[in-house]
Amino acid sequence: MEIILNDTVDPKDLRNFRHQYEDQCGRGVPSEKAQFEYAICLVRSKPEMDVKHGIALLEDLCKRTHDSDTKRDCLYYLALGNTRIKFYEAALRYCDAFLKIEPQNHQVRDLQMHAKKKLRNEGLTGMAIVGGAALAIGGLIGMGVAMAKK
Amino acid sequence: MAAGPYNYSYIFKYIIIGDMGVGKSCLLHQFTEKKFMADCPHTIGVEFGTRIIEVSGQKIKLQIWDTAGQERFRAVTRSYYRGAAGALMVYDITRRSTYNHLSSWLTDARNLTNPNTVIFLIGNKSDLEAQRDVTYEEAKQFADENGLIGDNVEDAFLDTAKRIYQNIQDGSLDLNAAESGVQHKPAQPRAALNNDQVPTDKGCQCATV
Ligand SMILES: Nc1nc2c(ncn2[C@@H]2O[C@H](COP(=O)(O)OP(=O)(O)OP(=O)(O)O)[C@@H](O)[C@H]2O)c(=O)[nH]1
Numbered sequence: 001m002e003i004i005l006n007d008t009v010d011p012k013d014l015r016n017f018r019h020q021y022e023d024q025c026g027r028g029v030p031s032e033k034a035q036f037e038y039a040i041c042l043v044r045s046k047p048e049m050d051v052k053h054g055i056a057l058l059e060d061l062c063k064r065t066h067d068s069d070t071k072r073d074c075l076y077y078l079a080l081g082n083t084r085i086k087f088y089e090a091a092l093r094y095c096d097a098f099l100k101i102e103p104q105n106h107q108v109r110d111l112q113m114h115a116k117k118k119l120r121n122e123g124l125t126g127m128a129i130v131g132g133a134a135l136a137i138g139g140l141i142g143m144g145v146a147m148a149k150k
Numbered sequence: 151m152a153a154g155p156y157n158y159s160y161i162f163k164y165i166i167i168g169d170m171g172v173g174k175s176c177l178l179h180q181f182t183e184k185k186f187m188a189d190c191p192h193t194i195g196v197e198f199g200t201r202i203i204e205v206s207g208q209k210i211k212l213q214i215w216d217t218a219g220q221e222r223f224r225a226v227t228r229s230y231y232r233g234a235a236g237a238l239m240v241y242d243i244t245r246r247s248t249y250n251h252l253s254s255w256l257t258d259a260r261n262l263t264n265p266n267t268v269i270f271l272i273g274n275k276s277d278l279e280a281q282r283d284v285t286y287e288e289a290k291q292f293a294d295e296n297g298l299i300g301d302n303v304e305d306a307f308l309d310t311a312k313r314i315y316q317n318i319q320d321g322s323l324d325l326n327a328a329e330s331g332v333q334h335k336p337a338q339p340r341a342a343l344n345n346d347q348v349p350t351d352k353g354c355q356c357a358t359v
């Protein structure tokens with residue numbers, strides 16, 4: 001799991017995907033594909049600011065997409081991004097939302113186990129911030145449940 | 151030889167590529183955990199696994215990146231090709247479309263890896279012989295036309311490593327080159343491996359089923 005979490009995007013790739021996304025933004029609403037590609041590069045970027053930007057783009061995409069696979073993948077990368085910036089509680093909520101849809105997914109289970117362990121070891125630092133984030137996430141989890149029932 | 155975490159002399163980076171659902175993740179799990187996963191979900195982005203193998207008495211650690219075959223990951227997973235010493239290219243013998251797409255996977259593999267990268271072609275799900283949709287003969291022909299050779303699925307990981315190791319020994323793979331996909335552990339003396347830069351033909355280093 002550490003390897004996946006420490007695997008960072010090549011800055012050149014990040015730049016390419018950013019150009020693509022920003023080009024589309026300039027012409028109107030960006031395609032889901034461009035937003036997804038840019039966002040998952042951002043959450044794998046080193047600077048925490050990039051990861052947070054990626055998380056925001058994924059949250060937005062998760063809300064606007066009608067494709068259940070895209071939603072599922074967004075939940076995973078939201079969990080991954082939050083784990084990378086040590087927002088373990090938020091990460092675990094996204095893991096839960098995902099596992100409601102696909103209980104056996106080993107990629108998410110591994111991530112969940114990792115985040116749980118980190119949370120235990122590193123304590124509840126950042127609790128206050130996470131408390132606020134939890135409200136926003138509640139909506140997304142509701143959506144996850146709706147998908148699961150479909 | 152040093153004990154502990156460095157009880158291997160080389161690290162080889164592998165990638166597994168091919169259409170979604172052809173069984174890439176199953177191959178990885180089977181190889182790294184020796185168990186078959188009956189119901190594999192689609193990979194999200196990329197999965198990772200390692201295993202230490204032995205080639206000519208040398209312990210080699212394989213670091214394997216298993217990429218998602220779904221189209222929406224195609225662009226972002228391309229970055230994992232860089233610096234791969236070995237690429238396992240997989241299709242499903244019961245689904246012709248996965249075979250037809252091989253040329254596009256091969257193009258990516260050739261363009262994004264170095265000339266020494268060993269490419270191994272795997273026709274997976276050969277247990278489903280009754281549903282076979284791609285004959286052995288045509289796969290063999292595709293392999294020959296592209297200068298590929300090779301044999302069976304079980305040995306894909308090992309045979310690829312043997313080929314890479316052979317390239318190191320005959321000097322055609324320069325370990326100091328960036329993106330060779332091979333790391334030499336410093337604990338081990340270099341054993342005069344890359345002293346003699348014997349010029350070798352830069353033909354395709356491929357293997358197949
Ligand atoms: N009969 C048979 N089924 C297999 C074999 N290998 C994999 N499968 C099945 O094929 C399906 C897809 O396998 P995966 O390993 O998830 O495929 P993948 O290539 O990783 O797919 P993506 O992650 O979407 O790219 C699973 O349901 C497996 O159980 C095999 O050798 N024989």
Ligand SMILES: [Mg+2]
Binds near residue numbers: 176191193217219
């Ligand atoms: Mg897979």
